[in-house]
Amino acid sequence: xxxxxxxQDAKLQIVLIRPGATDFDEQGRIKGTLxxxxxxxxxxxxxxxxxxxxxxxxxxxxxxxxxxxxQTAAALAASRGLKVxxxxxxxxxxxxxWQGKLIDEVxxxxxxxxxxxxxxxxxxxxxxxxxxxxxxxRVRPALQKLLKKHKQGVVALVIPDPLASMVRCLFxxxxxGDLWKAACDSCRWELIDIVPERxxxx
Numbered sequence: 001x002x003x004x005x006x007x008q009d010a011k012l013q014i015v016l017i018r019p020g021a022t023d024f025d026e027q028g029r030i031k032g033t034l035x036x037x038x039x040x041x042x043x044x045x046x047x048x049x050x051x052x053x054x055x056x057x058x059x060x061x062x063x064x065x066x067x068x069x070x071q072t073a074a075a076l077a078a079s080r081g082l083k084v085x086x087x088x089x090x091x092x093x094x095x096x097x098w099q100g101k102l103i104d105e106v107x108x109x110x111x112x113x114x115x116x117x118x119x120x121x122x123x124x125x126x127x128x129x130x131x132x133x134x135x136x137x138r139v140r141p142a143l144q145k146l147l148k149k150h151k152q153g154v155v156a157l158v159i160p161d162p163l164a165s166m167v168r169c170l171f172x173x174x175x176x177g178d179l180w181k182a183a184c185d186s187c188r189w190e191l192i193d194i195v196p197e198r199x200x201x202x
Contacts, residue, residue: 012194015156018164019068020045021186028103032095037067045187046075059153064090073158089142092160096129103180121179132166143170147196170199
């Protein structure tokens with residue numbers, strides 16, 4: 001797949017990349033803001049993702065804090081001779097008391113809130129954690145600043161889920177989908193055509 005940009009049709013595109021898997025991902029645990037490195041299979045996923053992105057010209061690489069995101073971004077940037085810029089405001093959603101727990105444990109012990117997070121995440125806040133609305137207010141100014149800096153070309157953002165799904169919605173006005181499922185999709189990536197006005201909208 002070749003997504004090179006040219007002259008008259010110049011625009012800005014975002015490659016939104018989830019970090020490779022960690023041991024917590026493989027165990028089905030909730031990471032949230034916990035700082036966990038890539039697992040062996042996660043590092044292999046990153047290598048495959050870099051190969052998949054080989055035909056896309058990337059001009060800049062940004063990442064969320066957190067070891068797995070930074071390792072993923074560093075490998076991608078090194079393959080292009082680029083530097084990584086870490087944006088601390090893109091830290092993952094704080095899952096509060098859920099962090100470190102097995103997803104199945106939340107499902108069994110708190111079935112009502114589990115289903116609510118699955119079906120209507122905008123109406124749910126992890127216990128002692130951060131709501132999606134609060135995260136959106138935190139992230140939107142950082143994305144607006146990014147779009148002011150980059151008017152065209154391709155920019156890579158390495159962000160873990162569920163924050164990555166929320167960022168995608170800010171870019172394309174799509175649906176959040178099942179955030180429990182999204183959290184298990186390590187190293188998935190998508191190419192998004194950017195309409196700055198969407199991100200600016202309140």
